[in-house]
Amino acid sequence: MTESGTPTEEIGPPPTHWEADVLLRDGRTAHIRPIRSDDEQLMVEFYARVSDESKYYRFFSPMPKLSERDVRRFTHVDHRERVALVMILGGRMIAVGRFDVVRPSEAEVAFLVEDQHQGRGIGQLLLEHLAQAGRERGVERFVAEVLPDNSRMIQTFRDAGYRVASEYADGVVTLEFPIDPTDTAIGVMHDREHVAESASIHRFFHPESVAIIGASRRQDTIGQLLVRNLVTADFTGRVYVVNPSATAVSGMPAYKSVNEIPDDVDVAIVAVPAEAVTDVVLDCAAKGVHGLIVISSGFAETGEEGRHRQRHLVGLSRSYGLRLIGPNCLGVINTDPGVSVNASLSSVMPARGRAGFFCQSGALGSAILEKVKNRGLGISTFVSAGNRADVSGNDLLQYWEEDEATEVVMMYLESIGNPRKFSRIARRVSMRKPIVAVRSGRTTQGVPMGHTVRQISAPQAAVDAMFRQAGIIQVDTLEDMFDVAQLLAHQPLPRGRRVAIVGNSDALGLLAADAASAVGLLVNRSVALGSDATAEDFEDALDEAIDDPDIDSVIAVYIPPLNVSGDEVANVLAAVGEQSDKPLVSSFLGAEGIPELLRVPDVAGSTAGRGSVPSYPAVEAAVRALALVVEYAVWLRAPDSLPSDPGDVQPAVARQMVQRLLVDRQEEVQLDRDQVTELLASYNIDLWPAVPISSLKEANAAAKRLGWDVVLKATRESVRERPDAQHVWRNIDSTTEMKEAWGTLNGMVPDPADAAFVVQKTAPAGVPVSIRSFEDPLFGPVVSFGISGPIVELLGDWSYRIPPLREHDVAAMVREVKSSPLLFGYRGAEPVDIGSIERLITKVAHLQNDLPEVSALELSLALAGVDGVTVLTAAARLAPVRDPRPDSLVRRLPDVTLTLPG
Structure with missing residues (x-):
């Protein structure tokens, strides 16, 4: 490809937002930034590592090394007519992309990627960022000249989602395409984002080897707890412990650093003092570790010094291609028996279930896992992100969207770093899997120490609307979240709002009916069986309700008489729940969760299978959970209408x-x-049209110009929003009426000189x-x-x-x-x-x-x-x-x- 333009000196710095950390196709990170004049040595070293074939494809001729003039020309740009972006990994340049304006609104674009990093989506990322820079500089179209057998580069342009036109002449393919972001191009970008972010999370949940850095022989220490939890969970991969002052920990050989481990390491769990974490990152980068789970505290949650330390930690990790969960986090759990990894501080290894769980607070995460266990809910995967410095809820949603083991997503959110992206991803995920979320700080808009977010000016109602728009089931408390999740995980979705209530307590039946009406459910059938109802009575009533085409959901209430266990009724509920295509919820013996008696065996090894009947200690809780699921089902069945057309x-x-x-x-x-x-x-x-006026004479002139039948009004907000001050006079059709209106309004407006009067046609x-x-x-x-x-x-x-x-x-x-x-x-x-x-x-x-x-x-x-x-x-x-x-x-x-x- 030819190079246009002559060397120019830099003219001012490039925009700061042209610099960014990015995620490659394989889930690893890199850094994109504008090229600098002091990048000459990096450029020389980069070019020396590029193969002769790649150089030929780039310059259409053998060019084994760059001259000093070439190096200067490539590294000295003006960031306007000549723009170049480089990708940096581990302090080394691994790719460069550039455009040179060749005529107004048109620029020639070119790339060169180091061979060992080709196939990682780098060219596509550079093209995205160059196109955005071009749009900001007034460029409307890119052109590229490519050799016909450079199929990889041709495919990069064609896969970008732009409308590409090609022409072949003189042995060169010329590609032309407008860089206006079409819906197709944006869709392609989002698909690539999904693949990369999902891949970056997959390794955390499916590691083949885990190193615990900071493992300890002493009991009651975090390092010892991490070793014990990982081993007792029956992790199917390899476990390595790193402790520079020990020869063995828990019967396993201890290594002085992660670099001494003879095999590959997928994930490193870091539990060393905060000031030592930087050295650990460098060791892990040299080892080729995929990701870090930083349990260590002492970062942004501690104040300004900790904030600086956290920013350095994240920047350093990303610069070497590492993703990071934490710091100050509880860790990661995957209950899949093929992995069975408990890389966390929680001694509770939850049972296998259908719900994925994301939270931020480490302390709360422990309580949540205990609650999951007590309810018999079970989870598929769990992440506590701590300060959420890198990996966030958006990343987890990208992973769970494709994870077959996860059917329900639960999220406890203390902050949302990118709600616009969160809304976009959540809306797509919600079309396939329900998301149940609790958001702390809804009233105060408060954010915990340690969380990196922009300031927010949107009112609470706007945030709630964003959740509804995305189909997220937003609840007020953790208890509500579990109430809804256990229904979603074990029962089918309702078809509508019509419910039947079947029970052996008139009082509780009335409470259920009142609660249902209060939340918008329609009680089409209420069956009071009486306190002496048998299991057969329950079975007949439940079957009739489920077979009724005018019923969408059934609420069963059972309070046993004295000296009756209720086992027979439980067997009926479980049998009906397993066979029904309509959701069945219960208030059974005041139990909470999925009681043993109401569980259906699951062939996949989960705590409770599909068809298990969730129970609630109060009928109001059962009704509230059902109503929220109904709203989600209604949202799900709404036609996926087209984007609104502005005309x-x-x-x-x-x-x-x-x-x-x-x-x-x-x-x-x-x-x-x-x-x-x-x-x-x-x-x-x-x-x-409105004519500003400041006198009666100007008002008459304006009214005459508008053809009368006009309105005189004050437009200053401080006046027009006051209910005690008249600020408008309508249907004025003569100078006499205008005089009366002018005099009256000037007498009633607190400050006529500041009222900003206008005359408008009625x-x-x-x-x-x-x-x-x-x-x-x-x-x-x-x-x-x-x-x-x-x-x-x-x-x-x-x-x-x-x-x-x-x-x-x-x-x-x-x-x-x-x-x-x-x-x-x-x-x-x-x-x-x-x-x-x-x-x-x-x-x-x-x-x-x-x-x-x-x-x-x-x-x-x-x-x-x-x-x-x-x-x-x-x-x-x-x-x-x-x-x-x-x-x-x-x-x-x-x-x-x-x-x-x-």
């Missing part, structure tokens, strides 16, 4: 306008009305609605909808969603606010045009999703009538984007340099 919009025009207004700006910009009108017009949103009648959007540092774009007015504001009656939105997301936004009946003919009023509201929400959502520079947009007053929506009042603010959105158009691991809360 004829011009995002490029809006983007040019935003860039023009933000040139040389470092602070937020408040748009005037004309600028807001221009911005909205690019998304086909018409803002009703709009068609309708219900006032409001649509807002803003850019959150953590979530990215957020959109909300509500009925306008101070009372609604006071009650917080808003619906929220995180773009991009699907059609049913938009429809749900309109219908889930409590005041929505006002839109559907409340008290005999004519229903408004709901479709026009949904189209307006869709346009706002696309605008906010397309333009992260829009820090806030508010259509504070829009009248929804029978023939459409009229937008009367709008405001917008712009702000420079200093950091890319958490879930950007390139694959990158979370930035370890982010400021930690606390």
Whole structure:
């Protein structure tokens, strides 16, 4: 491939976000950054390791070594017309990709990857990051010249998801493709992300060898506990212990360092003092260890010094290709008998089950495993991520999506580092497997010490909406999570909300019926068998309920009479539960979990098989769990609608306008009305004309220009949101009426000089609605909808969603606010045009999703009538984007340099 351009000096530093840790196809990490002028020696060493064949494919001629001029030309770029990115692993350059602008909006792109690292998806990653850099520099199209037999490189371009056109001439294939991120290209990127992140977690759960670094001979130490837990769990792989001051630990030979171990090591469990962990990372990197489980504390949870130590730990681990769980974590468990690994501090090795579990708190993780054991729930795999410095819940979701042993996902979340990505992945996983989540800090938005997250400005309701949008079953407590998970793990999903209640206690039956009605379930059948009911009576009643086509779920309540064991009824419940295609839940003897009597044997060796009947100590808990599962089943059966269509919009025009207004700006910009009108017009949103006025004379002139039948109103928020201050006068049709309106409003508004009066043409009648959007540092774009007015504001009656939105997301936004009946003919009023509201929400959502520079947009007053929506009042603010959105158009691991809360 030819090289265009001449050597130039660097002109200013490249953007900091061009630097990123990335995950390769095999699950190992590397680092991408812009090339630097001091990379000359790295470039020479890298080129020397590249094979002659790869050099020929790159330069179309034998080029065994680079001249000094070549080295300088490749390493000195201006980061604008000539951009080069390198991939670094273990301090060595292993790949370089670059583009050179050859004509306006078009650049020539090329790659060179060290042979031993080819086939790891490096070219695809470099192409993603170069394309994003190109888009930021105004490049619209890449061209590449490739030799015909360089099939690997040709395939890299074709697999990228772009629309590639090719041409063959003079023995060279020329490929051309626009780098605009199409849905196909984004889908390809997400698929590769899934493969890499799943692969990086697989080795933690399926290691063939584990080294315990910090193993100890002394009892009651963490190092001894880790050895004991791993051995007593009957781990099927090899166990090695590392202790520089011992010759043996627990009867096994001790090695002074991991490098002395004669065999390969997949996973290292680190339990040494925090200040010694860095040396361990370097040893493990030299050994070729895949991943680290850092049990050691003394990191970000301890304060600023610990935060610095944690950032260094993560950066060092990633720079050598290592993934990291922790630090300050409990560890990892896999109950698969083919592995049986307990690489954790928990002495409880849970039984085999169908639920995967992710949590962050180590102390809480121990209690959770004890609870799992007591309930007879069982788990497939377990991870306690501690400070979640590297491996996160997103990584685990990627793994569990394909894991056949995991049918239900449980998550205890103390923070979400990338909720936009979490929402995207969780939505996909939820289509296949239910996710039950508890999120701490829901009220305070608090985050534990040690967790690296961006600040959040979105309200609690927006976070909850994101969970619902992704199909996640969000519960308030750990008890609720187990209640729901045991139902999902052992019973089929319900088809609808209709339930039957069968029991031998009238009082408990009534409690169950009341509880069901309170959570939106429909009680279509209630059978009171009486206290002397036999097992046969229960069997007949349960069979009738399950055979009833108008019943979707059955709740069984059994309180035995005196001196009766209930074993016969338990056998009936278990038999019915095993055969039923409808969920059966029970309150059996006040028991919690999956009692032995209600378990169905499982051929896979799980604690309880499919069809086992979950029991709840209170009927209210049973009903609450069933209702949450019903909501998930309803979400699951909702049509997977297409992404909402904004219609004829011009995002490029809006983007040019935003860039023009933000040139040389470092602070937020408040748009005037004309600028807001221009911005909205690019998304086909018409803002009703308004004329600002400051005197009666100007008001009359404006009204005359608009043709009278106008409105005089104060637009300052401090005035229009006060219920005790009249701020609008409608249907003004003459100078006399304007004089009266002007005098009255000026007398009623607290500060007329600051009221920001305008004159507008009278709009068609309708219900006032409001649509807002803003850019959150953590979530990215957020959109909300509500009925306008101070009372609604006071009650917080808003619906929220995180773009991009699907059609049913938009429809749900309109219908889930409590005041929505006002839109559907409340008290005999004519229903408004709901479709026009949904189209307006869709346009706002696309605008906010397309333009992260829009820090806030508010259509504070829009009248929804029978023939459409009229937008009367709008405001917008712009702000420079200093950091890319958490879930950007390139694959990158979370930035370890982010400021930690606390």
